[in-house]
Amino acid sequence: MNRRYGYLFLAPTLAFLGAVIVVPLGHAFWTSLHRVRGLNVAFVGLANYQRILADDAFWHSLGISVTFTGVSVGLHLLLGLALALLLDELRFARTALRIAFLTPWMVAPAVGATIWLWLLEPQFGVVNFLLRAAHVVTAPVAWLGEPATALAAVIAVEVWRGVPFVMLLMLAGLQTIPAEQYEAAAIDGAGAWQRFRFVTWPNLRYLVVVASTLDIINTIRHYDIIGVMTAGGPAGGTEALPVLLYNTAFRSNRFGDAAAIGVLLLLLVLAFAIFYVKLAKLDRLETSSR
Amino acid sequence: MKLRHRVRALAAGVLIALSGAAIAQQPIVLQWQTANLTESQYEPIWKKTIAEFEAANPGIKVEPVLVARKDHWTKFVAAAQARKAPCIVSVDLTTAAYNGYLMPLDKYWNAEPAAWRKAWSDDMLKAMKWKGQLYGLPIWGGTYAEIYNRDLVTKAGLDPAKPPKTFDEYVAWAKKLSGNDHWATAVLGGKTDTTTRVLLTWIWANGGEAFNADMTEATFAKNPKSLEAIKTYLGLVRQGLAAPAPTTTNYLEQTNLYAQGKIATMRNAYWAIAKVVGDNPAMAGKSFVTPIPANVPNAPTLATVTASSISASCPNPEAAWKFIKFDAEKKWAIERAKVANWMPLRNDLADDPAIKADPMLAQFVQIGTHARSYPLPHPLWADIAANDVVDAVQKALLAPEKTDEIFRDLDARLAKKLKDI
Numbered sequence: 001m002n003r004r005y006g007y008l009f010l011a012p013t014l015a016f017l018g019a020v021i022v023v024p025l026g027h028a029f030w031t032s033l034h035r036v037r038g039l040n041v042a043f044v045g046l047a048n049y050q051r052i053l054a055d056d057a058f059w060h061s062l063g064i065s066v067t068f069t070g071v072s073v074g075l076h077l078l079l080g081l082a083l084a085l086l087l088d089e090l091r092f093a094r095t096a097l098r099i100a101f102l103t104p105w106m107v108a109p110a111v112g113a114t115i116w117l118w119l120l121e122p123q124f125g126v127v128n129f130l131l132r133a134a135h136v137v138t139a140p141v142a143w144l145g146e147p148a149t150a151l152a153a154v155i156a157v158e159v160w161r162g163v164p165f166v167m168l169l170m171l172a173g174l175q176t177i178p179a180e181q182y183e184a185a186a187i188d189g190a191g192a193w194q195r196f197r198f199v200t201w202p203n204l205r206y207l208v209v210v211a212s213t214l215d216i217i218n219t220i221r222h223y224d225i226i227g228v229m230t231a232g233g234p235a236g237g238t239e240a241l242p243v244l245l246y247n248t249a250f251r252s253n254r255f256g257d258a259a260a261i262g263v264l265l266l267l268l269v270l271a272f273a274i275f276y277v278k279l280a281k282l283d284r285l286e287t288s289s290r
Numbered sequence: 291m292k293l294r295h296r297v298r299a300l301a302a303g304v305l306i307a308l309s310g311a312a313i314a315q316q317p318i319v320l321q322w323q324t325a326n327l328t329e330s331q332y333e334p335i336w337k338k339t340i341a342e343f344e345a346a347n348p349g350i351k352v353e354p355v356l357v358a359r360k361d362h363w364t365k366f367v368a369a370a371q372a373r374k375a376p377c378i379v380s381v382d383l384t385t386a387a388y389n390g391y392l393m394p395l396d397k398y399w400n401a402e403p404a405a406w407r408k409a410w411s412d413d414m415l416k417a418m419k420w421k422g423q424l425y426g427l428p429i430w431g432g433t434y435a436e437i438y439n440r441d442l443v444t445k446a447g448l449d450p451a452k453p454p455k456t457f458d459e460y461v462a463w464a465k466k467l468s469g470n471d472h473w474a475t476a477v478l479g480g481k482t483d484t485t486t487r488v489l490l491t492w493i494w495a496n497g498g499e500a501f502n503a504d505m506t507e508a509t510f511a512k513n514p515k516s517l518e519a520i521k522t523y524l525g526l527v528r529q530g531l532a533a534p535a536p537t538t539t540n541y542l543e544q545t546n547l548y549a550q551g552k553i554a555t556m557r558n559a560y561w562a563i564a565k566v567v568g569d570n571p572a573m574a575g576k577s578f579v580t581p582i583p584a585n586v587p588n589a590p591t592l593a594t595v596t597a598s599s600i601s602a603s604c605p606n607p608e609a610a611w612k613f614i615k616f617d618a619e620k621k622w623a624i625e626r627a628k629v630a631n632w633m634p635l636r637n638d639l640a641d642d643p644a645i646k647a648d649p650m651l652a653q654f655v656q657i658g659t660h661a662r663s664y665p666l667p668h669p670l671w672a673d674i675a676a677n678d679v680v681d682a683v684q685k686a687l688l689a690p691e692k693t694d695e696i697f698r699d700l701d702a703r704l705a706k707k708l709k710d711i
Contacts, residue, residue, distance in 0.1 A: 037711075038370070038389020039602070122535040123552060142535030146688065231360075233481050234537035235684040250364035252673045253389060255371070 025266070032259035041256075048260040058261065060236060061244040068155060068240050069220045075159045076215055077208060080166030085200075087167070088174045098171075105164035109224035116157045117229050120144060144230050147237025154226050154238050162219065166211050173207040174200070206279075213276040217269055241265050317348070318606045320613055321376030323355035324596070325362035331564040332630040335622065343616045350609045352378075359541070360482060363672060366391070375601035377610040380429070381672075383597055387420035388669030388711065393600045394423040398611040409636040417663045418597055426597025427614050430623065430632040432559030433658030434491050434592045435579045442467060442554035443578075453580040457496065457522050460583040464531040467554040475555045476547050477524060477532040479683045480540030483675035487664060488557050489683060490592055492523040494662065497586035501708075505668045508704035510682070511697035521693055524686050537684045549573055557582065559594065560654045564631040579650060581657050593661035595635065627651055633658065669711050678704060 035044045052058045083101055087094055104112060119126050120143040131137045144150045181199045190198065223242040226232065232239030232247055239247070241261065249258030322340075326332050340352045355376050357365045363382070369375040370391040379386075386392045399407065410428055418426045436453070443450050446466040454460040464474035478485045493500050498516030499509050511517050526532040533539065533547055545562050547553045549569035556562060560579075567574045582591050598614040600607050616622075623634035624644045633654060639645055646652055665671050682700040686693040 038367075038386075038391055040390055122538070123533070123547065124550075140534055142538060145535040145537045231481050233681075233684060234479070235681055235688055247677070250367050251677055253367060253385070253670075 028259045028262050031256060032263050034256045036255035036259075038253060044256070048256045049264075052257060052260050052264070057236065057239075057244065058264075061239050061241045064151070064236075064238060065220055065240040065242075067151065068158070068222075068226075068238075069216055071155050072158045072162060072219050073212055073215045075155075076162045076166045076219075077212055079159065079163045080211075081170050081204075081208075083163065083167045084170035084174055085196075087171055098168075101167060102164045104161050107161075109161055109222075110228050112161055113157060113225045113228035116153075116160075117144075120153060120229075145234060147234055150230050150234060150238050154229055157225050157229065158219065158222065161225065162215065166215060169207060169211045170204065173204050177203045209279060210276070213272055213279065217272050217276070220272075221265060221269055241268075317351045318609045319351045319353055320378055320604075320606060320610055321353050321355050322378040322613070323357060323362070323366060323376040324380040324598075325357070325359045326380075326596075326630075327354050328356050328358060329561075329565065329630070331561070331568050332626070332632075335625050335629055338625070339617055339622055343613055346616070347609075347612065350606075350612070352613060363676075370601060370603065373603040375603050377601055377604035377606060378613055379599055379601055380426075380596050381599065382665045383418060383426045383599060384420050384665065384667050384669055385672040386599065387423075387425040391602055392425045393602050393604060393607055394425060395427065395600060395611070396424050398607070399424050399427075402615075409638050411637055414595065414635060414663070417595055417667065420667075420669075426599040427618055428595050428597050428635040429614075429618055430596050430626055431635050431658075432561055432594045432633055433654050433661050434487065434557055434559055434582065434594075435654060435657045436555055436557055436582050437548075437562060437577050437579050438555045439548065439551065439553075439573075440576050440578050442472075442551065446554070450578055454583045455581075456583055457519075457585050461522070461526075461529075461531070464526060464529075464555075468531045472551065473533045473547075473553050474531045475526065475533075475557070476539050476544045476553050477527050477536040477687070478539050478541075478544060479536040479680070479687050480538055480543065481676065481680050481684075482540050483665075483672070483680075484541045485683055486675040486679040487592055487594070489520065489523065489679065490664070491557060491582055492519040494591070495519065495582050495584035495586070495589045496522070497589065501666070505666065506708055508701045508708065510679075511694060511701050517694065517697060520686070520697060524683070524690065524693065527687060528690055536687050545569065560631040560633060560651060562631075563650070564629070577650075579653050579657070588660055590660050590662045591657060592664050593658050594664045596632075668708065670707060674704065674707065678707065 032048055033043060033045055035042045035047070087098060087101070090097065107115075120128075122128060122140040122142045122145065125143075127143070128137070128140045131141070141149070143153045177200065181203075182195060185195050185199050221242055222240075223246060226238050226240055226243050227246060230238045232243040242265065245258050245261045245265065248254050248261060327336055336354060340354065344351060355365075366375060366379060366381055366386075367389075370386075370389070375391060379392075381391075383392070414428050415424065418424055418428060438450065438453065440450050443463075446463075448463055448466055454463045467474035478488045490500055493510075493516045496515045496519035498513045498519050500513075500516060501508055509516055510520065524536075527534075527536050533553055535543075539547075541558070541562070544553075544556050544558065545565045546569060548556045548562075549566040563577050566577070582589070598617060600610045600614070604610050618636070620634075620636065620639060620642070623636055623639055624642065626632040627634050627645060628648065631651070633651070634642075634645065640655070645655070665675065668674065678700060682696050685696045689696070
C-alpha cells in the first residue's frame, strides 16, 4: 500500500520528466531513423548513422569538438583556480572583484559572441586597432578568417565566458578548507607552494574532477559562441559537433542526419554524465563511511 | 425553471454571444518574412505598404517578421517544420517547394484577369514553378554588375569612361586601384550564397558553366573555362588586389568596405548603392556602373528574382494572396526601385517614365537584358549555394595551390548530391 502511494507521489514528476526529456529524446531518435527532406519523411532504419559514421566531416567535427572542449576546459580550470586563489587571499574589494569576474558568465553567450565578433572585425575592429597602434601587427589580422586563428578565437571567447563558473566553484571549495590545516602547515614551516600542494590541492582534488566533468558536459555541447562567430567556418575549421548538427538540420535541411548526429553527441555526453554520477556515488559512500 | 436559473442561463447566453462576436471581429493576422525587412533603405517602403494595405483591408493585419539576413532561411525552416511558418515569405522557391514548405498558387493566379497576369513574362513565371505548379509571384530583382567609386578611379589615374572589358583589363585596373591599406575590390568567401552568386558571374563571364544543362552534374573543375575564371577571381587576394579576410567577407562587409573607401569596386546589384549611401551619405552620386568584364561576347550576368510565396501552413491563403497582389502593384514596384534600388520585374514598367528617369537604374536594366535567373532551379540549391560551393571557395582561398583539387572534389561531391532528391 505504502509503495503504491510512493509511486502515486512520484507520478507528477515522472510525467513531467517524461514530457520534457523522454518524449523529445524519443522523437529525436525516431527522426534519426528517417530520411527527412522538409515535410517529406521516409523510414530508412540505420542508414543515416551509417552515412554519418562514414563521412569525414563527422570525424573532423569530432576532432574539433575534442580540441575545443579539451583546451577550453583546461584553461577554465587553470584560470578559474588561479582567480579563486587570488580572490581567496584578498582582504579588500573581494565582492566587487567577484562580481566583475562573474560578468562574462552573466552575459548571454550569443550576446558575448556578437560583441567579440565586432571586436575582432579585421578592418574596423578594436583588437586590430589596438594591436596596430602598439605596432604588434602591421596589417589587419583576419582572426576569424583562418581556421587556426578562428579556432583560437572561439576558444578564447569560450574561456572568457566559462572561467567565472569554475572560479566560483573553486572559491566555494577553498572556503570549506579548515583554517587549522593551513595553521598546522605553517607551524611545520610549509611555504606557499607546499601549502598549496599538501593542503589546498588534496582538499580541492575531488571538486576539480567534478568541475571538469560538469564543464566538459557543458562545453562539448556548446553551440552559441561558434554559431554566432564563425558558423563553423572557415572551411569547417571550427565546425564542432553541435555546429555540424545545426548546419545539417537548418542549412542543409537534412533533419534525419542531424538527429543522428544529435544521438551520437548525446552518447558522448552521456559517457561523461555516467562518469560524473559514479563519482558522486563514490563521494557519498566515502562520506557515509567516515 | 426557477428565476435564478433563468438569469444564469441568460447571462451565459449573452456571454457566449459576446465572445462569439469578439472572435468574429478579430482581424486576420498575416505574418510576412523576407530577408530584406531589416534593411534600412527598405523600411520606409514596407511600413507604408503595410499601412496602406491595412487601411484598404480593415479585416487583415500584416505583421512583419524581422530576421537578420543570415538567419532568414534557418528561421523559416524551423518555423515551417513546426507548421508555423509566416504566411507570406520570400525564400529560395524551388528548395522550399520541394520540401513541402510552400503552397501552390495556381488556384489564385488562374482566377486573376488575363490582363493583370500579362505583367509577368512566361520566362519569369517558369522560374517560379516546381513540378509544373506555380509557387511564387515575382516581386523584384537585381542584376549583378561592376560598381566603381568614381573618385578612387579618377585618383588612380584611370578613366571612368573606359572601364575594363576583359579579365586582363580588370586586373590591370585592379593593380592601379590597390595601395597601402586599400584595395581594388573584395573577394566574397563568407558563408552565404552571395559568395556563390559572385563566383557564378565570373564563371559565366569567362564562357564557363558551373553545371550541365539539366543540373545533374557540376562542372566547376571539369570545365576548363570555369576553373580558369575561379583562379583569376580568387587569385585577386593572393595578388593583394582584394581586401584581406575574404573568408569572412559577405554582402555586408563588402558594401561596408566600399562605403568607407577601402575598396574601389564591388560586384553587386543596384540595391548595394542604396545600402552604401545609407552607410555613408557622402557616397551619394559617386558610383558608376558598368557591365561585368568578360572574356566572351554576350556573357550573361546574374539576375536575382525575389518572389513572394505562401507557406503551406498558412491558415489564411486568400488574405495572403491579397497582400501579395497589393505588394506587386506598380506603385510599390516603382517605390522600391526609387528608394531601395530594387529592380521591378513587371513587363509593364520597362517604359515607365519614373523608371526611365533614373539613369543608373536604366543602365542596370540594360545590363540585365542578358542575364540568367537566380536561384538556380534545383531543390537542393539553397544548401549547395550556401554550403558546398562556399566551403570550396573558402578552402581554395586558404590553400590556393590546391584550387584544382578542391573544385574537382566539389564536382564529385555535387555529382552525388544533385541526384539525391
